[in-house]
Amino acid sequence: xxxxxxxxxxxxxxxxxxxxxxAFAALALGLVLPLAFVRxxxxxxxxxxxxxxxxxxxxxxxxVALRGGNLDRLGVVASIGTVVGGCAAAAVSxxxxxxxxxxxxxxxVLVGPAxxxxxxxxxxxxxWIEGAAQAAGDxxxxxxxxxxxxxxxxxxxxxAGRRRALLEQMAxxxxxxxxxxxxxxEVEIAIAIAGFRRDGRPIALAVxxxxxxxxxxxxxxxxxxxxxxxxFVRLVQSSVRRTDRLFRYGGEEFVLLMPGTDELGLELAMSxxxxxxxxxxxxxxxxxxxxxxxxxxxxGEDRDAWFGRADHALYRAKDGGRNRLVIDAPxx
Numbered sequence: 001x002x003x004x005x006x007x008x009x010x011x012x013x014x015x016x017x018x019x020x021x022x023a024f025a026a027l028a029l030g031l032v033l034p035l036a037f038v039r040x041x042x043x044x045x046x047x048x049x050x051x052x053x054x055x056x057x058x059x060x061x062x063x064v065a066l067r068g069g070n071l072d073r074l075g076v077v078a079s080i081g082t083v084v085g086g087c088a089a090a091a092v093s094x095x096x097x098x099x100x101x102x103x104x105x106x107x108x109v110l111v112g113p114a115x116x117x118x119x120x121x122x123x124x125x126x127x128w129i130e131g132a133a134q135a136a137g138d139x140x141x142x143x144x145x146x147x148x149x150x151x152x153x154x155x156x157x158x159x160a161g162r163r164r165a166l167l168e169q170m171a172x173x174x175x176x177x178x179x180x181x182x183x184x185x186e187v188e189i190a191i192a193i194a195g196f197r198r199d200g201r202p203i204a205l206a207v208x209x210x211x212x213x214x215x216x217x218x219x220x221x222x223x224x225x226x227x228x229x230x231x232f233v234r235l236v237q238s239s240v241r242r243t244d245r246l247f248r249y250g251g252e253e254f255v256l257l258m259p260g261t262d263e264l265g266l267e268l269a270m271s272x273x274x275x276x277x278x279x280x281x282x283x284x285x286x287x288x289x290x291x292x293x294x295x296x297x298x299x300g301e302d303r304d305a306w307f308g309r310a311d312h313a314l315y316r317a318k319d320g321g322r323n324r325l326v327i328d329a330p331x332x
Contacts, residue, residue, distance in 0.1 A: 025062040075110035108153035120150030174248040177233040185247035204261040206294035211322040213252035289323035298330040
């Protein structure tokens with residue numbers, strides 16, 4: 001349970017939108033669900049049924065988000081669905097339009113300004129056409145306040161999103177090489193393991209280490225060493241698939257996370273990479289090679305066991321003479 005909560009916190013920190021879905025679900029279960037039972041007790045079954053439908057929709061969207069769904073597409077679906085729910089609440093009750101205010105604030109962080117403002121405008125138009133705006137008592141004030149809320153929310157979300165993206169880049173990207181860093185790796189490993197347990201799609205992990213890198217720094221200086229690291233990252237990223245993720249683990253050690261890769265695919269990809277490095281990576285004219293240890297995630301395996309097998313395979317590759325690839329298979 002503790003590990004699951006830690007994983008959830010890491011994922012929410014990695015993508016702010018996931019935190020918004022969790023907050024949405026908490027509010028739906030803590031506020032809207034009890035309100036549904038109150039409505040049923042008050043003899044308003046239509047209101048109660050609408051509240052239950054909204055709760056089910058929000059919980060469903062949150063479940064999809066937690067299961068690794070595409071948050072861009074899900075954001076559009078969730079935004080449209082909640083705005084429709086808010087409009088329906090306004091149609092069945094004069095006070096229902098009040099739900100549109102928190103909805104408009106929330107969707108501004110789930111989708112871009114264009115979509116959120118369009119949905120805000122659509123809600124205002126619906127209130128006028130359906131008559132809910134007039135029923136509220138002051139249709140112009142209601143419309144103007146909803147539009148103002150939508151505009152301010154969109155502007156704030158846009159600026160906050162830019163700052164958040166910059167901070168996330170600073171927190172998750174290695175400034176020297178441009179590869180993702182160790183912090184990002186831990187989050188992605190947790191997501192990868194959760195995905196494997198859910199759908200069984202194979203995923204591989206490779207730990208790479210540049211051979212005799214200290215000698216490069218000693219002979220040619222750290223400036224040349226830094227360029228070698230940068231060249232290595234560019235070479236790797238041009239040699240693997242776009243879906244493969246490269247992380248700088250520390251010093252001259254990097255980790256590749258490769259979704260949809262079984263043991264055969266892993267061997268082919270890493271053999272190709274090792275050859276590319278041997279033939280294309282240079283330090284002031286001297287050839288630089290790489291040792292690779294790798295493993296495909298096994299059923300029931302946790303992060304430490306999986307990473308440990310790849311790391312031990314790397315040590316075997318280096319002990320075996322370097323410039324080698326060793327793949328650890330469970331049971332060997």
